[in-house]
Amino acid sequence: MHPQSVFKTGSPPPSNSTNPIHPTAAHFLTQLLSTLSALPHPVPDPQTITAARTILTHHLPHTGLGLEHTAQHLLSLLPSFARTTAHYYAFVTGSVTPAAHLADLLVSTVDANVQVHLPQDSLVTEVEDVALRLLCQLFRLDEREWAGRVITTGATAGNVLGLACGREEVLNRRLRARGVDEGRGGVGELGLLEACIRAGATGVKVFSAMAHSSLLKAAAVVGIGRGNVVDIGRVEKPWEIDLARLKEELERAEAEGVVSIVVVSFGEVNTGRFDGGMEEIRKLADEYGAWLHTDAAFGIFARVLGSEESGDGGFARGLELADSIVGDGHKILNVPYDCGFFFTRDSRVLLATFVNTAPYLSPSSSPDGIQSPLNLGLENSRRFRALPVYATLCAYGVSGYKDLLSRLVAHSRNIATFIHGHGSYQLLNGPIGDIFVIVLFSAKEDGLNHRLKKAINDTRKMYVSGTMWSNRPAIRIAVANWQVESDELEVVKEVLQELARQT
Incomplete structure (x- = not known):
């Protein structure tokens, strides 16, 4: 029977077919x-x-x-x-660059499971390692210093890794101080309750400011609990950690036998604003033995812009002081969903939690130092997410991503400038020069404001997401798509001006 005919009848392809891509x-x-x-x-x-x-x-x-x-x-x-076009402004969602798109077609074609490092049999794990090294170079992070790195499904999984690593390390420090053999201790071996008992710890707390909801989910998953995530944001700038309050909380935690993790958001979800004071936060974390994790899902991309360029690169200054960093590839990198990345300084803390000991999943001996990815993250079954990352970085390089970031920031600030100057709207995350890729605003008139999100999206010309800010509905315009050009502003102006005229 001809191969095409078996497809027409709804039967599976013949066993002797060697071409995974059908002529259809x-x-x-x-x-x-x-x-x-x-x-x-x-x-x-x-x-x-x-x-x-x-x-x-x-x-x-x-x-x-x-x-x-x-x-x-x-x-x-x-x-x-729904599609991620240039006018898709919801959820800080990028699109897929042409290079990443081609690579993703290849990923589905070869259908590799990137779990065990077998360098004599396949290059896929080495491609992932190289892709992660290229990301370090893009973000100006020393790849030798950030030796613990893995591709994830996104920042949610990355936050699970960050809290798991933090939980493991802060309790291990106390266990070592009590003389517990490191090979027999730790949460990965003992479980959270037993590790706390042996370490003489009464619990684990996470201190942050306007934490993303995925951090609360991560706290629940790793056994810390959502109720132990404590918001210590400044009253006047709630996205920034109150340093005096942080010191008080860390002192209290230490006195009560609680071990601590501090989480800094590099790019708060509603405003895109960045936390300040990383040097002071690092000093306090060191003083009280806390783990310092950064949720930089999209904020890490500010490091692509050098600080000499309008100061924008300074937004992410201090990120390198963290113990762990998480970022999203399916945002500003513009690779397919779902893709993220996680960095920490020592792969041993990842291995302590995520090591997989099945004999049939053991890697072959290799002098290259590459760890099997299934021992560094949540999943044993892993799509070849690293290939689109590798392809897009090879295709466009540092200069290409600098150009992309410059366009995204410029478009965001142009939108913010228009909103700030319009009598019907109020810009909520100014000053304009501090805006990265999110514009937060509301309508001044309550009637328009309550229906604004639906009214904008009903035009089908652009798509936005809503939130709450100062107890009022607000609109987020998140600019992350590689297809954005300068003339896109006219669409935004047309939609908002028409809605304002209708009131």
């Missing part, structure tokens, strides 16, 4: 590009979603639909999906 794929991609060109807006209208919902297959067919029929079905569903 080329025609499908041509149709995909044609369909996308007819979809100018980032989100579909309700009628399109309703129509697509009616054609979903809710019952598993006994005889498959076949590849060609399924390909057409997928194209029929495409208009109902």
Whole structure:
């Protein structure tokens, strides 16, 4: 039977087929590009979603639909999906650079599981290691100093790693001081409760300011608990840690036998603002034996801009003082969802928690020092997320990403300037010169403000997310897409001016 005919009947491909890409794929991609060109807006209208919902297959067919029929079905569903266009401003979501897109096609084609370092059999783990080294170079971090590094699914997983490493290390210090054999101690071996008992610790607390919700989830996952994440933001600048309060809390924790983790947000989720005082925070962390973790999901990209360039690189000054750093690739790096990265100074603290000891997953002997990724992170089954990272960094380099960041920052500040000068709107995260890639604003008139998010998104010309600020609804415009150009401002102005005229 001809290979194409078995696809038409809905049967699996023949066992002797050696080509994982069927000839239908080329025609499908041509149709995909044609369909996308007819979809100018980032989100579909309700009628399109309703129509697509009616054609979903809710019952598993006994005889498959076949590849060609399924390909057409997928194209029929495409208009109902939200897409990350240049006017998609919600959730600090990038798109996918052309280089990353090509690499991701390759990832699905080879379908590698990047878990065990087997350098004689495959290069995939080495590609991940190289991609992480290139990220260190992009962010001006010494790759020799940040030896513990791994690709993650995103900043949420990265925050789990950060708190797990912090929990492990701060308790290990107390265990070592009590003479407990390091090989027999630690949370990874004993569990949190037993480790606390043996260390003479009464608990673990996390101190932060306006922490991202994923940090609370991470605290729950690693056994610290959401209730032990303490907000110590300044009253006048709630995204910044109150240094006097931090000292008080660390002193109290030490007196009560509590071990501590301090988390700094490099890019607060609502405003994009950066925490100050990293040098002072580092000193306090050292004084009281606390772990210093940074959630830099998108803020780490400020380091791409040198401090000599309008001071923007200074936004992320002090990031290198942390014990662990987490960032997102699917934000400003513009690689496919889901992708993040985690850095810490010593891979041994990762291994203490995440080591996987199954004999069949043991790596071969290798002098290159590369750890098997499954021993450094949450997942044993790992998609080849590093390849799009590697491809996009090779394709565009430092200068390409500096250009991208400059465009994103300029577009954000142009939007902020327009909003600041408009009588119907209030800019909430000024001054304009301090804005990175998020613009936070509201309408001055309550009626417009309460319906503003829906009204903007109903135009289908741009897509934003909402939040609460000072007990009022507010709008976040997050600029992260590589496709953004200077003329995109006119769309934003047109939408906001029209809504203001309607009040």
